[in-house]
Amino acid sequence: MVTYDLTKRGHLSLYEYLYQKIKDDIILGNLERNEKLPSKRALSEHLKVSVKTVENAYAQLLAEGYIRSMEKKGYYVNQVSQTNAISTTLSESTFKQNKEEYFADFTANDISYEQFPLSLWAKVMRETLSDYDTTLLNTRPFYGIEKLRIEIAKYLYRFRGMDVSPEHIVIGSGTEYLYSCLVQLFGDKAVYGVENPGYHHIVHIYNGHRVPWEYIDIDQFGPCAENLYQKSVNVIHVSPTHHYPVGIVMPLERRQELLKWVAEETERYIIEDDYDCEFRYSDKPYPTMQSLDCNHRVIYINTFSKTMIPSLRVSYMVLPEKLMERYISTMSFYSCTVSGFEQYALASFLEKGYFERHIRRMTKYYENQHKKVLEMFRKSALSKVSSIYEYPAGTYFLLKIDTNLSDVEIKWSAKEHGILLNCLSEYYYDNQQKYPATVIINYSNIEEKELERAIAELEKIFLI
């Protein structure tokens, strides 16, 4: 019988780890096509885990097509050719393998591409092409072209009230890339704090760079200093403007508490991820932690992939002076990862005021969409068995459902009804039962008709 050392699961939950190991064995051919898997009970006894754990792992494997269930017979390994293994794992969520298999995708914290002023952007790119002489060909400064850094500084001043020198701005091809740079910058002694629940990917980045990190539980205001002391971390990643997926806006007191914490030791840093700051509906945004910080220990980070278009890979960070110097002296050999052409085009888009205009229009658009979507959910029969947690920002909310289904069963049932969704529990590494049956509804990329149909399908699942 398959045997796995479950103590090696790191920060994964038991079921996630078990699912991962079995999946790997199927891909690697250790479990062969049509091989029968042990029954849930047998495997649970063998591995000394609960039947529920095995059940959840099997359900996930079923949902992703790695195994099939044959009535009264049990679970069998599906054929997964090498090529299939590649294509089935191509997208992060293997759920998305076949577009035909679903009509509504609530998992993508995405933007509405249709709203992007594509012709305006194409016009600016054409203009940039006309100016595209040999001076544009050369490699750019490794931290980005000056014109773009100036435009970003101006934008941050006008839009976020931040007083930032263009000399402290670093351009990179995506937030994940900039994170990799930061990890190289912080040096050997850094121990990283990861919000729990929070931004998944960062754990992969830390693991990829072999640096130590700790989960930091958040309360209703975000991470608190006490937890940071306790876990002895010295770098914490936060998104105070709008936490994903919980939606928290960190109140001023908590921001100040963290700024007090960061000031106490010279090598403590806060990474302020402001990726969603642009789309707020009602209240004015709080000042950023970067602008509240007198001790130069906050790294501000943001991206144009969310506000412009995802396929444009431009993010930026604002480094405190000391880190900027370290960056220059240790990492200047890296070429800037964004092409010169696109940096110039984006700078021009900002300079001409097109970006701000686009943001203002989108904020209005998302605000209306937010209202409309919430109303659709509130007016539906689904509201009898669910309640909504929402913040006046972003393009998602949480839906707490009154049901006996486990979270894996919810995902699976939804998938069978053509709907992709994630549960809040997936963003917790432990204590996944803290907020059961709480579904994250990312609605920005779903048409009204599909939404109506999705609500109707969800009703079928939860109102029986």
Place this chain on the structure above:
Amino acid sequence: MVTYDLTKRGHLSLYEYLYQKIKDDIILGNLERNEKLPSKRALSEHLKVSVKTVENAYAQLLAEGYIRSMEKKGYYVNQVSQTNAISTTLSESTFKQNKEEYFADFTANDISYEQFPLSLWAKVMRETLSDYDTTLLNTRPFYGIEKLRIEIAKYLYRFRGMDVSPEHIVIGSGTEYLYSCLVQLFGDKAVYGVENPGYHHIVHIYNGHRVPWEYIDIDQFGPCAENLYQKSVNVIHVSPTHHYPVGIVMPLERRQELLKWVAEETERYIIEDDYDCEFRYSDKPYPTMQSLDCNHRVIYINTFSKTMIPSLRVSYMVLPEKLMERYISTMSFYSCTVSGFEQYALASFLEKGYFERHIRRMTKYYENQHKKVLEMFRKSALSKVSSIYEYPAGTYFLLKIDTNLSDVEIKWSAKEHGILLNCLSEYYYDNQQKYPATVIINYSNIEEKELERAIAELEKIFLI
């Protein structure tokens, strides 16, 4: 007196480390403006290093403007404001701070931008813009758009005789970025071999990722398996087609020796950096190691930044199946770092045959330039005190000079005459005296007139 623990210098030479430490102290203000530095003799006695070491460090600091020499008085710290500190270290070579200070730059292993068919590239970009609809906006597969991967596979087949599946090609914004990915991919047990002499930057990447590495001395054929066994490395980076800066083309026997070595253990890998393969003049290139390798242990890596334009940040690697699977299962959460637009434009440029045409034209151009430049050096008076080491490839050669000047003095004198150059010794971490007074002449980006003037200036230095 300034005191440094020289045992902490890692792989730096004594003088490089000393230079770095003093520079840092000047930037950080630990050594103040106008402060007098200890005399060379005094510091050499204090630190128990040779006077030559201190001399070299001071010469470098002088050349970069961190200190000044006052006749009969000694060395003094120059004013380096924070902003200056940043701008003086902006480019990798601080020598390049002021364009006015030099007229000829032999340090950049660069291309001749003027030869790039800019209007053709702009035309393809414009055409791509016309097709730029919402399907182009979405994030691309994390390993690159299919069309570009197919075009690269076709190109590798035609130009390098490689039979590569587009599914094994990964696109990224620059070779350094792809290296970072590889380091994350190889896992905990990898020990990296770095050619000595060889590609500098890779050491920074390894250090940035905190992975162990060893220098591997190369002989006239490249690294040999014996050294790899001895240092117990399991990943070696090589550039068999054309080594920089030595120019070696690795013979078939050595390639096979390394392929035998790599096949002996499952987690051994060769990274084949083929960045300069396009520009060969006489003989046909050897088959790549990737295509000789039956065991799927060679990662082929190449870039368009050298063949197209440096500001276009597009590189690619070909992963063996096993690594591709690992890449997909562990790193698919990273977004592709190259924008969708530029991937489509480049794919189109390749598809229409423009890229191959450009390469053929450039090879002819560089071949003529190579002949012309060598002739200029051979016909000059400089040839009386120098000899040329050259290979029929690339856009550089080595010039061995018969002189009593140390390498630092050579660099410094050249700088005073308006010429930037690097010495071969800089590419060695130890044994810097193995090839003294051997200068690397990268000529691709220098006009004929400047070249004449540069030769005349070099004559002034070495013919007195």
